[in-house]
Amino acid sequence: MELARGASKGDGGAEALLGELEGLVQDVVRASSWWELHGVDCAILALSLLALPAGFLCLSSENVLVFAIGITILGVCHSTLTVKGSHLATHGALTKSKRWSKIWLLFFVEVCTAFTSEFGKFSHVNMHHGYTNVVGLGDSSTWKLPCLNGYVYMFLAPFLIPIITPLVALERLWKVELRIALRTLGLISLGLYSQYWLLLNVSGFRSPGSALACMLLIRALLAHPFLHVNIFQHIGLPMFSRDKKPQRIHMMTLGVLNLPRLPVLDWAFGHSLISCHVEHHLFPKLSDNMCLKVKPVVSRFLQEKQLPYQEDSYLARFRLFLNRYEDFMVQAPLITEVVGLQ
Template sequence: MDVKARTMGKNENNVYDTVKLDTLPKFSDLRSKVDVILKQSSWWDFYGVDWAINGLFLLLLPVSLLLIRAEEWLYMALGIFLLGWIHSVFATKSGHLAAHGSLSSNKVWSRPLSVLFVEVIGAFSEEMAYDIHIKEHHPYTNIIGIGDSSTWKVPFLPRYVYMFMAPVLIPPLAPLVSIAGLVEKRSYFGIMKYLIRAGFGLFVILYLLMTVSHCSLWGAVGIIWASRAVLSIPYIHVNIFQHIGLPMYKKESKPVRIYQMATGVLNLPSNPVLDYAFGHSIMSCHVEHHLFPQLSDNMCLKIKPIVSKFLKNSTLPYNEKTYMNRLRLFIDKYDTLMVNAPPITHFVGIQ
């Protein structure tokens, strides 16, 4: 019997997607190919490269503070941008890797590193980030109501407001969202820990701006907001571009893992600024990251040719689109993708 997975709807080429389940490749086959690369890789490949990037941007921190201190507006603007880039490297790139335990071979360090980068530096609740990203988004990628990226949707906002204006409110909203989430799950001890950790991180950057950059208290607060809003627009874009608009499934009829990730995840092109700000596993290797979430950014980049070749040779999709392609799509189909309920892909077959 010819068993197929059917997409109820049309893809970009206006044809119905089908796949024969009896010829669907096994994830274990891909895993064995990737294992060959992993066995040939050193500590530097697994962790060293990404820690070196952290070290480089840590050295740039005093440079950004001194630029902000300058009287010329151009130097000050450059300093604010650099401070925002540094913050994103630690809070987004390293916070993401730490949440997955991808910054150290010793798993004892995984949670403390996640707390440092996500909560102390990033000012977002590490507990909420773990629940949303690790416990829901990855196991249930593109599953309606669980891991469908709906947390990024604000349907009452017009398209241009959402795409180009609202993201600058992320810095002050992050603590409020964190506290609201912790209150909802009644994690009152978590609220106390969050306030202490995030408060300490905020105090440190305020102190540095006031002492090194000679800012007033409110001037320092404004610069923190401005610097953390610098990359907030592409941050929102990247998070919605990666999954929304791709096939979404019901939990009761979700496909096997390799098909779920191949159809529901998309890579964006490499970008010199965003590669460091967000990391390869969020940008150009997001497919690889969802298949092998325990790997660091550098290792995701290293296995990319293997994963790409395997999926393409297996007639599975390997989704890659340019940033501008996705931006035009979301602006054009904003109501469909971000306001209305997403269409469900019905996966029918023997698993």
């Protein structure tokens, strides 16, 4: 199987290709303003925070349409803060300040997402990015649930994500220092209780059960595309073994796929998780806006060098996973032959 026809052979050739691409991208970064580097994405996150009061107030209305608008506002804002915010904070892409990067990491991952920042950063940055599509390390296998059939997984399992997330976080707390566990437990409790309190005292929910049900609905509003995106962009693409993985530029171009731009998901998840996922894996410290800005440079370079630049539609990937769910999500993945790329 000819995976990268025309690509330079040898470790030196791959490193030279990546170095050349990095030079082109750095030229774009140096010519960009603070607003382009960080401001656009910070503004989106700030607007999401500012929209929260309107969402909670809409839920106090007896008008069904206004109530639905409130659910939509809060659901989209929740996804923006938890997915886009946590992702950017995990990579330190919101600011150059190490102190503020730590603060944003704790806020977005622990307060907003109800997850542990230490494990979240390690599993995503160190493992997934460090060993993209390497079987057993960074191959997105954490998203596999072989006990479920395809239709249950694709349509029903996403509703469980808001419940499973804090439960997994609690399990991970047993593996960290006591002071970190107490801090994480406190911040997760703060985030969950704040939302619950606001639903009771601002939105006017009369019972704990109805408030908790609304919390679940809000947190699960975009859970389906969140789960789908996490599997569509890696699983089903070439997989590698730890001792026979290709060089970085080949690993990222072979094992990563871009979806087309989707306005709601662009806003809530960020470009780096949707239409610029290849760019993000090659340059993970760039913000969403900068991934979008360097996308033409990266795509043109890879195509000129006859390297893969993989793209597919959301609907096409959805159909593919339904048809080949057993192959992709249940059976052990096949190791891709990469001879000729080393």
